[in-house]
Amino acid sequence: MIEVKGVNKSFGDHHVLKEINTVFEPGQVNLIIGQSGSGKSVLAKCIVGLHEVDTGEILYDGRNFTVMNRHQRKDVRKEIGMLFQGSALFDSLTVEENVMFPLSMFTTMSKAEMRERANFCLERVKLTNRNHLLPAECSGGMQKRIGIARAIAMNPKYLFCDEPNSGLDPKTSIVIDNLIRELTYEFNMTTIVITHDMNSVIEIGDHIIFIYEGNKWWEGTKEDILRTDNQEINDFVYAAQFMKQLKGKLGSH
Numbered sequence: 417m418i419e420v421k422g423v424n425k426s427f428g429d430h431h432v433l434k435e436i437n438t439v440f441e442p443g444q445v446n447l448i449i450g451q452s453g454s455g456k457s458v459l460a461k462c463i464v465g466l467h468e469v470d471t472g473e474i475l476y477d478g479r480n481f482t483v484m485n486r487h488q489r490k491d492v493r494k495e496i497g498m499l500f501q502g503s504a505l506f507d508s509l510t511v512e513e514n515v516m517f518p519l520s521m522f523t524t525m526s527k528a529e530m531r532e533r534a535n536f537c538l539e540r541v542k543l544t545n546r547n548h549l550l551p552a553e554c555s556g557g558m559q560k561r562i563g564i565a566r567a568i569a570m571n572p573k574y575l576f577c578d579e580p581n582s583g584l585d586p587k588t589s590i591v592i593d594n595l596i597r598e599l600t601y602e603f604n605m606t607t608i609v610i611t612h613d614m615n616s617v618i619e620i621g622d623h624i625i626f627i628y629e630g631n632k633w634w635e636g637t638k639e640d641i642l643r644t645d646n647q648e649i650n651d652f653v654y655a656a657q658f659m660k661q662l663k664g665k666l667g668s669h
């Protein structure tokens with residue numbers, strides 16, 4: 417569980433995050449949504465400690481991350497898997513070496529143990545017999561799956577995904593969304609996904625927070641979001657034409 421308590425963050429006189437409070441539960445896919453520039457990335461960076469909060473607290477299963485020293489934070493970071501936008505794989509390392517990378521950095525595993533764990537993770541994301549390819553030889557969807565395999569290599573308690581569907585076609589996006597959801601449930605991870613993808617919102621959003629001008633404007637489930645009459649969230653959600661049609665269908669039942 418990750419608790420965000422009264423978080424404020426400014427850059428100069430620009431007050432970007434305004435008193436954000438929320439709880440991200442384990443075994444749930446938690447989505448952070450909102451317009452461009454609303455503060456989603458700044459919030460995610462505050463949660464993982466890439467930005468310091470001005471006021472407020474971030475708690476990882478009751479551990480107050482905000483007051484930890486570098487050493488203590490490093491221990492928490494080992495429990496966090498990250499899937500970056502664009503996958504951020506190392507071009508010169510093979511698929512297998514990319515997945516082994518965090519293990520070589522943060523564990524004392526032997527090479528054979530690392531290889532075994534990497535293969536487990538690659539199988540789990542349904543990527544077999546691709547170990548010796550370079551990222552450039554893999555499709556965008558495959559690269560995301562490698563990124564996910566690398567993110568779960570350390571058996572994380574917390575998983576952060578930044579725009580996991582960026583650059584993917586709708587069908588591949590669904591595959592990646594389903595994978596994130598399956599892994600979240602299987603390993604009981606606290607998963608946080610930043611997304612603009614409305615299909616993800618209605619498919620995998622167990623818990624959604626909508627950030628509007630730095631405020632947590634709305635919070636609910638994928639079912640709630642189709643029924644809310646909050647104006648700002650409707651303007652955001654129904655900018656996607658297919659969502660309007662979906663709401664129309666719900667309304668006619």
Ligand SMILES: Nc1ncnc2c1ncn2[C@@H]1O[C@H](COP(=O)(O)OP(=O)(O)OP(=O)(O)O)[C@@H](O)[C@H]1O
Nearest residue numbers: 427430432450451452453454455456457458459612
């Ligand atoms: N390091 C920084 N220094 C100063 N201002 C920043 C910094 N990082 C973000 N901001 C500002 O904070 C605001 C929120 O930015 P943020 O990146 O969180 O938006 P976002 O909701 O993630 O947008 P997008 O969907 O486009 O990625 C923006 O006005 C941005 O210019």
